[in-house]
């Protein structure tokens with residue numbers, strides 16, 4: 001079989017939440033390319049893989065870092081040149097490995113379908129090396145783990161569910177919060193100071209739960225979000241791996 005790039009969802013943090021398909025692919029690929037948010041940074045996706053694979057499996061692999069700067073991407077405006085440059089650099093390295101006949105696994109947190117760099121990588125690779133074979137391996141998303149850990153469904157019956165990054169403008173956030181039955185707010189960590197007052201204004205504060213590091217050893221479920229309200233820089237910030245679920249029913 002010709003060399004393939006596998007974009008592999010590795011779940012929210014607990015290595016036991018890796019699928020069997022993900023494990024098989026990770027074991028078979030000679031190269032693991034890991035996304036890092038800073039040059040020589042740490043990859044949470046890789047740390048999940050390290051916990052799931054045996055030392056023997058890992059010893060036989062080449063592990064390479066791919067740098068993906070964490071910048072907000074507005075889909076209508078397109079990404080900043082720095083971000084495009086990083087995607088192209090990453091895609092060129094992957095193309096080189098595939099041309100050598102080596103399959104590459106690219107582990108990505110949760111499910112690649114949800115706010116994952118994996119799709120940007122695949123799109124950029126298709127531009128520079130259209131013959132590249134790419135497969136996606138779905139994973140357990142953070143919101144699925146958050147739902148499980150709060151023992152509450154995301155949607156039932158005719159409930160409408162919205163999944164949004166909380167970094168939206170307040171006006172768009174407000175519209176979504178008013179229109180849907182369940183709202184999953186991702187990327188909340190930097191905007192808690194403004195998000196909590198908005199939830200309070202819409203009478204949704206007692207319907208919201210913040211799940212921090214779901215599926216990791218130091219997981220927390222918080223139902224009192226008031227400590228996060230206040231002047232930016234003067235109130236605590238939750239970890240980047242935090243999701244808020246607002247359930248109206």
Ligand SMILES: C[S@@+](CC[C@H](N)C(=O)[O-])C[C@H]1O[C@@H](n2cnc3c(N)ncnc32)[C@H](O)[C@@H]1O
Nearest residue numbers: 012110111114141142186187213214241242243
């Ligand atoms: C770039 S998105 C990645 C989402 C991921 N692809 C998924 O399927 O869940 C990053 C956001 O996912 C959420 N997230 C990721 N891992 C999480 C975890 N273990 N616990 C809670 N939220 C998490 C947070 O909202 C974080 O800001």
